[in-house]
Amino acid sequence: MSAQLLPTWAELATLRPGLVATMRRYLVQLSCSLRPGSLSGADLALRCFAAFLTQAAPEVDTVAGITRRHIEDYKPWLAARPGRTTGRVTTNTIAHRLGTLRMFFIRITEWGWDEAPPRVPILFGDQPRQDKPLPKAADYQAPHVMEIQTSSNWLQPSVVSIR
Secondary structure, three states: OOHHHOOOHHHHHHHOHHHHHHHHHHHHHHHOOOOHHHHHHHHHHHHHHHHHHHHHOOOOOOHHHOOHHHHHHHHHHHHOOOOOOOOOOOHHHHHHHHHHHHHHHHHHHHOOOOOOOOOOOOOHHHOOOOOOOOOOOOOOOOOOOEEEEOOOOOOOOOEEEEO
């Protein structure tokens, strides 16, 4: 998703000052612990969601007003957005945006912010499976991979060798 297609924080603040204030406060907290590239990704994810809310949910003027229905409406809106180099955003981009948004809600709830919604409106299962899953661990249970030498003496440890 191209950052140029999204409104700036200043533009969003004129439309939803309460919503933007909470998101910007959160980004300030993240800036104390995240690297600049990670902070930029979080900024983009929150700005994207704020842009959606200004277009599709005029009733939402604070983060506390966000409900599960807003997340359900946001997912297809996000999936239909143009990608940076492709016609549509990638599954990985969608997963990143939703994961970042979910952590936003989890953290402000854990931090006890008054602006947090009554419950976290985005679930782990909302994130799509990514195109490139993590590599699987070796199957150490396979007999051709692992050999275990055990001892009847409980003081002597077992030896595990992997071939």
